[in-house]
Amino acid sequence: CPFNLQTDETSILRRENCRTKGGSSGFKxxxxxxxxxxxxxxxxxxxxxxxxxxxxxxxxxNSPGVTxxxxxxxxxxxxRGFLGQQQLGSALTGMDLVIIPAGVPRKPGMTxxxxxxxxxxxxxxxxxxxxxxxxxxxxxxxxNPVNSTVPIAAEVFKKAGTYDPKRLLGVTxxxxxxxxxxxxxxxxxxxxEVDVPxxxxxxxxxxxxxxxxxxxxxxxxxxxxxxxxxxxxxxGTEVVEAKAGAGSATLSMAYSAAKxxxxxxxxxxxxxxxxxxxxxxxxVIELPFFASKVRLGRxxxxxxxxxxxxxxYERMGLEKAKKExxxxxxxxxxxxxx
Ligand code: NAD
Ligand code: LMR
Numbered sequence: 001c002p003f004n005l006q007t008d009e010t011s012i013l014r015r016e017n018c019r020t021k022g023g024s025s026g027f028k029x030x031x032x033x034x035x036x037x038x039x040x041x042x043x044x045x046x047x048x049x050x051x052x053x054x055x056x057x058x059x060x061x062n063s064p065g066v067t068x069x070x071x072x073x074x075x076x077x078x079x080r081g082f083l084g085q086q087q088l089g090s091a092l093t094g095m096d097l098v099i100i101p102a103g104v105p106r107k108p109g110m111t112x113x114x115x116x117x118x119x120x121x122x123x124x125x126x127x128x129x130x131x132x133x134x135x136x137x138x139x140x141x142x143x144n145p146v147n148s149t150v151p152i153a154a155e156v157f158k159k160a161g162t163y164d165p166k167r168l169l170g171v172t173x174x175x176x177x178x179x180x181x182x183x184x185x186x187x188x189x190x191x192x193e194v195d196v197p198x199x200x201x202x203x204x205x206x207x208x209x210x211x212x213x214x215x216x217x218x219x220x221x222x223x224x225x226x227x228x229x230x231x232x233x234x235x236g237t238e239v240v241e242a243k244a245g246a247g248s249a250t251l252s253m254a255y256s257a258a259k260x261x262x263x264x265x266x267x268x269x270x271x272x273x274x275x276x277x278x279x280x281x282x283x284v285i286e287l288p289f290f291a292s293k294v295r296l297g298r299x300x301x302x303x304x305x306x307x308x309x310x311x312x313y314e315r316m317g318l319e320k321a322k323k324e325x326x327x328x329x330x331x332x333x334x335x336x337x338x
Contacts, residue, residue, distance in 0.1 A: 030098045056091045103119035170279030186224055
């Protein structure tokens, strides 16, 4: 199957034919915001994923360069670039999974909610495109404030008549990745052996690590619990301050987004027992959206697990989180309904 530059349409088609003839199948994935701080390393990681057969890279700037660069990687996914709103439809048509890291990041002193005014409109436009061009795709929403952008996306899809709550997932994987890392540090073990459920949402006190449910079963002193909770809830701010105006977490986020997207693709493929935390439409508590452990399958979120027993510290944390979470959800919903 000879081909050189994958940006050349003939060679892309030849490449796709080769894959079909070879019997290899895979999923079609689009990244919206692919030229950004998260988008670029995420594009690289998705190009390395053997479950991806076609990778569409969309942005309003710089996507041709990123596409040319990524397309030289000798992995099997076919890469195509799309630039500007007039190419959004082509970027989305036929996609199985759409990952959205488009939008502005925080600077020191800002909250995630301070990004609402700009990112709400970006997410609205992109979700309108999804409703029109790939209404059955799984959507992984990364753009902040996730506690509001997921309700925005849900409202856009409802308005378009395409809403399937099982297919819309706010990405909170970075909270789990951070929690696994700092808990492993305290326990003195390999982070790959650790699993910390992180529930609630994705901003400050709405990020609720369930340290009483850590695997392997572990106990922590009150000082350790305070330290770990603070590191997990403020991990994003730690990075924003260290980057001193140059943005927020990009590399650890790309890693987390790629890990989460891989779980979604394995679910779509029919693998059993794929369980991750995500911010989804939920009935586990009284709020309409909530992050908790979900089982991923062929249709997206196939099961949402109950929270399990919480200790007094976690129950108090949940009560504090609910108020902020409810306000962020309501803000997202009214942005579309107003
Ligand atoms: P960035 O500024 O480096 O990149 C954002 C990209 O989005 C840019 O390339 C920009 O051109 C593009 N973009 C802007 N408007 C667009 C539009 N209408 N359509 C398509 N693309 C558009 O920012 P970043 O560091 O990659 O962060 C992106 C977002 O992800 C931010 O909102 C950030 O807060 C969020 N984030 C979320 C998590 C999480 O855990 N969910 C973690 C880190 C960052
Ligand atoms: C994070 O948790 O790193 C992201 O939500 C980015 C941010 O603004 O903190």
